[in-house]
Amino acid sequence: MSDTTITIKRSTPKETPEQRARKRLIQFIASGVVLVLYILLAAFVQTKNPQGAFILLIGLGFGYILQRSRFCFTASMRDPVLTGSTSLTKAVIIALAISSVGYMALQMKATGLSLEKLGTDALKSVTQLPGHVRDAGVHTVLGGFLFGIGAVIAGGCASGTFMRMGEGFVQQWIVFIFFIIGSVIGMAVLPAIKSVPFLYQATPVYLPKLLGGWIPAIIFQFGMLFILYIIADIYGKKKSGEL
Amino acid sequence: MAEKTLDCLGEACPVPLVKTQKAMESMAVGDVLIVNIDHSCAMKNIPDWARSVGHVVEIEEVAEGEWNIIIQKMK
Numbered sequence: 001m002s003d004t005t006i007t008i009k010r011s012t013p014k015e016t017p018e019q020r021a022r023k024r025l026i027q028f029i030a031s032g033v034v035l036v037l038y039i040l041l042a043a044f045v046q047t048k049n050p051q052g053a054f055i056l057l058i059g060l061g062f063g064y065i066l067q068r069s070r071f072c073f074t075a076s077m078r079d080p081v082l083t084g085s086t087s088l089t090k091a092v093i094i095a096l097a098i099s100s101v102g103y104m105a106l107q108m109k110a111t112g113l114s115l116e117k118l119g120t121d122a123l124k125s126v127t128q129l130p131g132h133v134r135d136a137g138v139h140t141v142l143g144g145f146l147f148g149i150g151a152v153i154a155g156g157c158a159s160g161t162f163m164r165m166g167e168g169f170v171q172q173w174i175v176f177i178f179f180i181i182g183s184v185i186g187m188a189v190l191p192a193i194k195s196v197p198f199l200y201q202a203t204p205v206y207l208p209k210l211l212g213g214w215i216p217a218i219i220f221q222f223g224m225l226f227i228l229y230i231i232a233d234i235y236g237k238k239k240s241g242e243l
Numbered sequence: 244m245a246e247k248t249l250d251c252l253g254e255a256c257p258v259p260l261v262k263t264q265k266a267m268e269s270m271a272v273g274d275v276l277i278v279n280i281d282h283s284c285a286m287k288n289i290p291d292w293a294r295s296v297g298h299v300v301e302i303e304e305v306a307e308g309e310w311n312i313i314i315q316k317m318k
Contacts, residue, residue, distance in 0.1 A: 014305045014306040014309065015305070015306045015307070020306075020307065023307045027307075067283075070283065070284065070286075070287045072256075072284060074256070075256070075284065075287075075288065078257060079288060079291070082257060082260060082261070082288070082292075083260065083288055083291055083292035083295065084292075084295060085288070085291045085292065085295065087291075152256075152257060154255065155255025155256040155257070155258075155282065155284065156255070156256065156284070160284075164282070164283065164284070167283055167308065168308060169255070169281070169282055169283075170253075171253065171255050172255070239295065240295040241295070
């Protein structure tokens with residue numbers, strides 16, 4: 001075939017170099033203003049919470065990485081179905097594994113190495129532990145399903161929406177308004193859902209407690225993540241025709 | 244060699260990709276599709292998909308925050 005030589009036509013840019021330089025200048029000034037406002041906000045938050053400025057800084061770093069890496073929790077679950085690409089799925093699994101290490105360290109400190117502090121007056125319920133140990137059941141699955149539909153239609157989950165708001169994508173600002181409305185409705189109907197035993201199981205699943213110790217819990221946690229990673233890897237390779 | 248432009252400005256993440264996939268179906272081998280996008284997420288998943296299918300892809304920033312994805316159908 002003679003036309004395998006790739007001749008992709010270059011489209012003409014919409015902006016002249018002068019227009020672009022002007023926009024760059026506006027960006028530069030705007031980022032300076034935002035930076036000053038951010039520092040002022042940090043100084044204000046610091047007066048309310050001794051860790052406030054630090055948390056803001058972590059948030060800034062998180063947002064930067066999210067934007068630069070095009071990391072997206074929604075895409076990690078959507079792209080395998082839509083495009084067959086599992087690169088983000090694998091990235092999320094790795095992120096879960098890394099954060100598991102951190103949370104395990106914090107929780108081990110709270111529970112003790114052989115869970116001896118669990119059930120004492122200081123630590124009555126596992127839901128008091130750091131790392132959002134929450135009730136799991138039918139409501140988790142239903143909620144996740146509803147959230148997933150919403151996130152795919154809206155073009156991003158919570159962090160993705162914030163990141164694209166910053167990028168200046170107007171639709172995401174509309175999403176944000178309804179995100180707040182939805183959260184308020186959710187909080188309002190939560191007591192009603194909690195009163196239905198079929199929908200809401202007040203049973204927090206805590207692996208170290210369930211499996212009787214930290215060692216089996218660690219093996220189970222990382223084993224499951226590893227298996228999921230392998231599945232995602234094989235699935236991605238199959239879809240792209242490498243296997 | 245036909246050329247087609249697909250306007251996806253203002254459309255959020257999965258929509259440009261689905262529209263691109265649909266448009267590619269109706270095109271002949273060697274045809275070029277130009278997709279206009281302004282959602283940064285589509286800049287990742289459209290080329291990802293097109294390359295995995297085997298097309299030739301190029302991305303151009305035509306304005307601040309606005310890109311053209313140029314896809315040549317290869318099979």
